[in-house]
Amino acid sequence: MTAIRLYDLQVRDDRRPSPFCWRIKYALAHKGLSYEAVPVGLTDIPAIAGGAHKTVPIVEEGGKTFCDSWVIADHLDEAYPDRPRLFGSPTERELCRFVELSLFMSAGRALLKSYVKDIHDHLLDKDRAYFRQSREKLFGCTLEELAGARAEHIDSARAGFDSVRLTLKGGAPFLSGAHPGYADYIVAGFLLWIASIGTAPLLKSDDPLLPWLDRVQGLYGGLGRSVPAGALAA
Ligand SMILES: N[C@@H](CCC(=O)N[C@@H](CS)C(=O)NCC(=O)O)C(=O)O
Numbered sequence: 272m273t274a275i276r277l278y279d280l281q282v283r284d285d286r287r288p289s290p291f292c293w294r295i296k297y298a299l300a301h302k303g304l305s306y307e308a309v310p311v312g313l314t315d316i317p318a319i320a321g322g323a324h325k326t327v328p329i330v331e332e333g334g335k336t337f338c339d340s341w342v343i344a345d346h347l348d349e350a351y352p353d354r355p356r357l358f359g360s361p362t363e364r365e366l367c368r369f370v371e372l373s374l375f376m377s378a379g380r381a382l383l384k385s386y387v388k389d390i391h392d393h394l395l396d397k398d399r400a401y402f403r404q405s406r407e408k409l410f411g412c413t414l415e416e417l418a419g420a421r422a423e424h425i426d427s428a429r430a431g432f433d434s435v436r437l438t439l440k441g442g443a444p445f446l447s448g449a450h451p452g453y454a455d456y457i458v459a460g461f462l463l464w465i466a467s468i469g470t471a472p473l474l475k476s477d478d479p480l481l482p483w484l485d486r487v488q489g490l491y492g493g494l495g496r497s498v499p500a501g502a503l504a505a
Contacts, residue, residue: 274307275299278319278329281310282393286498288467291340293460293495295328298344298453300491302354306330313398341371344453357453370446370454374461378431382461385424386469388414393468421471429473432458436479444486451490459487459495466498472505 277299280289287293287310299306311319311327319329324338330346331337337346344357345364358364383390391402391414407413417424435458438446445451446458462484465473474480481504488495 273333275304276307276309276331278311278316278327278331279308280327281312282390282395282398282468285310286393286467288390288393288464289327290460290464291326292328293463294340294453294456295330295343296494297451297456297459297487297491298340298347298357300494301357301451301453301456302347302351304347304351304354312395314401341368359452363452367453367457371457373434374431374457377434378428378461381424381428381431382465382473384410384417385421385428385471385473386465388418388421389468389470392470425471425473429475432480439479439483445483451487455487459484462500462503463488463495463498466500466503469502472503474504476504478504 277292277295279287279292279296282288287308296308316325316327316329320331320336323336326338328340328343329336329338330343332350337343348357358367387406387410391399391406394402403414410417435446443449446454462473462480481500484495484500484503488498488500
């Protein structure tokens with residue numbers, strides 16, 4: 272088997288917050304694949320693979336690079352079909368895509384608006400000016416203006432997980448049922464992101480997402496336990 276490298280976003284104190292990188296760390300663990308994590312700042316990305324990619328996660332394997340968490344998940348199932356699959360069937364794959372896009376629309380953007388200033392403040396010094404300039408352009412206002420409306424954005428982000436809460440009410444330990452799957456990794460990635468850098472609580476202390484997240488954090492030898500989830504809840 273060839274060596275796998277995962278380019279993983281690094282911020283201050285060697286935290287690794289990227290929600291999309293978390294998905295792939297879980298995906299690699301799900302498949303039982305070992306890898307070398309290569310920490311990079313946002314402004315290091317253009318130097319990877321001759322500038323072929325604009326975002327992390329990037330996986331490098333056998334002289335090729337794969338970018339975008341969805342592309343990488345597909346690649347891992349294709350390259351390692353005999354290992355536990357991320358998508359057990361084409362139907363499951365499509366449903367996971369639906370979960371990914373639905374959650375991005377319901378919670379992803381509100382999370383970014385809520386925590387964009389925290390992300391900025393946690394970035395490596397070399398990445399801050401780029402991040403500020405690109406995100407202020409994206410939102411058409413300053414990071415400080417977004418932070419000023421933070422309570423409203425957090426309420427909206429919290430509500431964006433309601434479909435996950437209702438699904439968990441069914442009683443299964445994981446969103447994917449009795450066993451964890453890619454849908455769990457998508458949702459957990461968002462929460463581990465905020466737990467890594469957030470300075471204001473996202474969830475109420477009795478949120479049903481918390482016991483589920485604790486289960487996900489405990490998977491694969493406690494993969495997600497490097498992030499203290501306590502700060503997520505009031
Ligand atoms: N659709 C992509 C999104 C990846 C993404 O947005 N990654 C962020 C880090 S969390 C990034 O690399 N941003 C680069 C930049 O802002 O220049 C995926 O699923 O991998």
